[in-house]
Amino acid sequence: MEPDNLLAFLSLLGLLRAIEKGVPKWRPRALWQSVPLRAELHLAEAVGRADLIAATDAGIRNVAEAYDVLDGTPSGPMKRCSKSCEAIPDGEFFELRNFRTISERSRYDRARGQLLASLGSDGAAKRDGLEVFTSPLRTMFGQGHQHFPSRLQAIATQGGHQDERKLEQALFEPWTYSDSSDSFRWDPNEDRRYAYQGGNPSERRNHVGTVSGANRLASI
Structure with a gap:
């Protein structure tokens, strides 16, 4: 996650909120480390990747009930x-x-x-x-x-095994912008106005992809 990318920053905030809702005793905290800066998640106890993703998914669904x-x-x-x-x-x-x-x-x-x-x-x-x-x-x-x-409602209320995999990709893998799902234009790569594009964005060859899991995290 890049600190100067709005989608990434909102995703990080969404991750913290989801964990707080899913498993409050983990007391999630985040900080920026290394050069270049990257986000690090700190929890009150050791947690495996699968458990973290499951708890995050459950937390998102909990928050999304209000949507x-x-x-x-x-x-x-x-x-x-x-x-x-x-x-x-x-x-x-x-x-x-x-x-x-x-x-x-x-x-x-x-x-x-x-x-x-x-x-x-x-x-x-x-x-x-x-x-x-x-x-x-x-x-x-x-x-x-x-x-x-x-x-906003549709993305926040997603859920299922496939969506858990998208969360894992957003949190632990490089962002490839290969998802064709909807987004909010919070990522600079996605905020391309029709009038400034060299081709019709509705055509597949000109389509700008997104990071599905990041948008779901950012939606809460």
């Missing part, structure tokens, strides 16, 4: 809908009235409230009063790129 709020339908015990919450489309998620509604539904739920606060605030609206100002973590805007909430 149902990203479609406007929180299912937690503190949801504030009289009956059932109606889903809110991606393209309307950051509209002031909808974001305020979602925030109210999750008002007494700490995990869901923290997630919403990381994305924006209904107390900070744009000048037209129609949308909220979003945090820099939202890197996808404009026509055809309004699916950030659903993508």
